[in-house]
Structures are given as structure tokens and as C-alpha cells.
Amino acid sequence: MSHLSLRPATPADIPLILSLVRELAEYERLAHEAVGTAADLEAALFGARPAAEVVIAECDGQAAGFALFFVSFSTFLCKPGLYLEDLYVRPEFRGRGIGHRLMAHLAALAVERGYGRFEWSVLDWNAPAIAFYRRLGARPMDEWTVQRVDGQALHALAAQAGG
Incomplete structure (x- = not known):
């Protein structure tokens, strides 16, 4: 029987996290x-104003x-929420309940912190992930479509700020 543990990331984990992000x-x-x-990842996770957390x-x-x-x-809730940007389990570890443990851990963090919701996005072609999320009790927000401005379009829009 294998031992599974979850822990918050530390600055020493930056190379590992970057590797996992690239695998994902x-x-x-x-x-x-x-x-x-x-350097970008370290600043985002452990800089003066951390933008995200990793387990x-x-x-x-x-x-x-x-x-x-x-x-x-x-x-609408007047409360913070927990937004999951990325969840990834390496292929050789799948099927052992690791994804479920991570999701339950994040749900518990959201409850402990008094957050009003726990949300994430999933690629529409990723049927295994969608089925996994349904088993957890997640519901699709079909009436919402994600919008994004990035790259050159982001800079062009920012240039219109004036002032």
C-alpha cells in the first residue's frame, strides 16, 4: 500500500512545479x-505579493x-472563492485517488477560509477530467463562456487606457 501526502509548495519546489506545469x-x-x-513562477508564488498557491x-x-x-x-456572494487554475497527476500515478484527494483538500481549504465557491475550467475535449469532476459533484456552467485578452490584444487594449 502506498503512502500519499499533500503539502504546500516551498521555493525549493520551483523546478518541480515548472516541470509539472510543462507536463500538463x-x-x-x-x-x-x-x-x-x-523566476516568473517564484515571483508569482513566493514574491512580495503572492498571486497563487500550490499543493x-x-x-x-x-x-x-x-x-x-x-x-x-x-x-453576488460578497465572498472570496477558490479558483483552481491547474490540477495535474502524472500518468503513472493516476487511478490511485490522488486527484480526488487534491480536490477534497482544496474544498476543505475553501470551507476553512470561509470562501463561497470553488471553481475551475476544463477543456471541452477532456472527457476523463469532465467525468471525474461530475463524480465529485461539480456542475457545468454552460451559460458562461470564458473570455480572454492576452498577448498583443492585451497590450493594444491597455494602450487605450489614456489618462
């Missing part, structure tokens, strides 16, 4: 978008996966 990007067919550096899952002392999340906010 490869799985999601988005490796070309994974351009962040170790590392270890199975028998080996890195098995991670969850990266940050605080969102609901104006």
Missing part, C-alpha cells in the same frame, strides 16, 4: 503556450501531481 501543457496540447520561467501530492516520497490555485471573488 503537453497533455493539454498547449506546450507552445507554456513559456513561463522559474504538491507525493506518493511514497515521489512527486505525483499538483494543484495550483488562487483567490477569486464573487460580487
Whole structure:
């Protein structure tokens, strides 16, 4: 029987987290978008104003996966929420309940912190992940469509700020 533990990431985990992010990007067919550096990640997680947190899952002392999340906010609830940006379990560790443990851990954090919701996005082609989330009790927000401005469009919009 294997031993599973969850722990908050430390600055020493930056190379591991970056490696897991790149593995996830490869799985999601988005490796070309994974351009962040170790310095970027360290500043985002452990800098003066941390933007996100990471939980590392270890199975028998080996890195098995991670969850990266940050605080969102609901104006309707007037409460913060927990937004899961990335959940990833390495293929050789799948089927052992690690993803479920990570999700339950994040739900418990949200409850403990008094948050009003726990949300995330999933690629519409990722049927195994969608089925997993349904088993957890998640419901799709079909009436909402994610919007994004990035890259050149972000800079062009910012240039219109004036002032």
C-alpha cells in the first residue's frame, strides 16, 4: 500500500512545479503556450505579493501531481472563492485517488477560509477530467463562456487606457 501526502509548495519546489506545469501543457496540447520561467513562477508564488498557491501530492516520497490555485471573488456572494487554475497527476500515478484527494483538500481549504465557491475550467475535449469532476459533484456552467485578452490584444487594449 502506498503512502500519499499533500503539502504546500516551498521555493525549493520551483523546478518541480515548472516541470509539472510543462507536463500538463503537453497533455493539454498547449506546450507552445507554456513559456513561463522559474523566476516568473517564484515571483508569482513566493514574491512580495503572492498571486497563487500550490499543493504538491507525493506518493511514497515521489512527486505525483499538483494543484495550483488562487483567490477569486464573487460580487453576488460578497465572498472570496477558490479558483483552481491547474490540477495535474502524472500518468503513472493516476487511478490511485490522488486527484480526488487534491480536490477534497482544496474544498476543505475553501470551507476553512470561509470562501463561497470553488471553481475551475476544463477543456471541452477532456472527457476523463469532465467525468471525474461530475463524480465529485461539480456542475457545468454552460451559460458562461470564458473570455480572454492576452498577448498583443492585451497590450493594444491597455494602450487605450489614456489618462
